[in-house]
Amino acid sequence: GESVGLHLPTLSVQEGDNSIINCAYSNSASDYFIWYKQESGKGPQFIIDIRSNMDKRQGQRVTVLLNKTVKHLSLQIAATQPGDSAVYFCAEKRSRGKLIFGQGTELSVKP
Amino acid sequence: GAVVSQHPSWVICKSGTSVKIECRSLDFQATTMFWYRQFPKQSLMLMATSNEGSKATYEQGVEKDKFLINHASLTLSTLTVTSAHPEDSSFYICSVDHGTGEGEQFFGPGTRLTVL
Numbered sequence: 001g002e003s004v005g006l007h008l009p010t011l012s013v014q015e016g017d018n019s020i021i022n023c024a025y026s027n028s029a030s031d032y033f034i035w036y037k038q039e040s041g042k043g044p045q046f047i048i049d050i051r052s053n054m055d056k057r058q059g060q061r062v063t064v065l066l067n068k069t070v071k072h073l074s075l076q077i078a079a080t081q082p083g084d085s086a087v088y089f090c091a092e093k094r095s096r097g098k099l100i101f102g103q104g105t106e107l108s109v110k111p
Numbered sequence: 112g113a114v115v116s117q118h119p120s121w122v123i124c125k126s127g128t129s130v131k132i133e134c135r136s137l138d139f140q141a142t143t144m145f146w147y148r149q150f151p152k153q154s155l156m157l158m159a160t161s162n163e164g165s166k167a168t169y170e171q172g173v174e175k176d177k178f179l180i181n182h183a184s185l186t187l188s189t190l191t192v193t194s195a196h197p198e199d200s201s202f203y204i205c206s207v208d209h210g211t212g213e214g215e216q217f218f219g220p221g222t223r224l225t226v227l
Contacts, residue, residue: 008152034215043115043204043218044155089154096168097143097208099216101155 008087010106019077019109023090023102028071030092034099035064035075038087047075047088077107085109113139113207117219124195125227131191132222134161134205140185141207145216146178149202161188161205195226 013019025033031052036044050057050064050073057064063076073090090102114137124130134144144161159180160168167180177199179191192199202223206216 008154036218041202041221041223043117043206043221045218046215049215096160097145097216098157098160099145099155099206100157101147104154 008104008106010108012108012110013080015080015082015109015111017080019075019080019084019107021075021077021088021105021107023073023075023105025071025073025090025092025100025102027092027094027100028068030094032093033064033066033073034091034093035062035073036089036091036101037084038089038104040086044089080107080109082109082111113137113141113209113217115205115207115217115219117203117205117222119222120220121223121225123225123227126196127194129191129193130195130224131189132203132205132224134188134190134207134219136186136207139207139209139217141188142185143208144182144188145206145208146180146188146190147204147206149204149221151202155204158190192224195224197226200224200226 034049035047038044048059061078065074087104087106089104091099116135118133142163146158147155149155158173161180161182163182169175182188204221206218208216
């Protein structure tokens, strides 16, 4: 497999603050990216996606930014809530539908 | 989106035994499903692509004789961990792809395998 097997970095934020989670991807030919949220003991849940012909996409309380020049994605969560505490993964879609996941970041929201 | 289930949600087995994990697409006919493995505090690692009616495609480093995949219908893929050992203990997750070339994959809830 290609996903990185390192231990998760953590981000701790205060409830109500904005969170920014970063991700680097490896394949400059990838043209579709997804952010997933994974709660403990559960499968990943879709948050937001972006195609490579865009550099920004907004959802409800979330924004994804794509910088193709440096192969970097970020996920911004506005007004972070305790329910946002989870592990967040970016994923790039490769040929034949394969998803390659990034390292992941554990978000901890302090009340 | 597609609704995906897995069974069992957790399983404990003795070393040397085989374990079968089912992945079902409940509301979508999936020609392609994917199997991932996730160790604690790590990312998801793609193991194989399950293709309905044909052989699975395994990622580099994944032993196809150890992780048997069968995708006999458009709603069911199974992963059998043969002769399981403690190092196979992990969280196994399947996903369904709509196959349109875009759009997110939909993930099952995962199966926690513990090999004693």
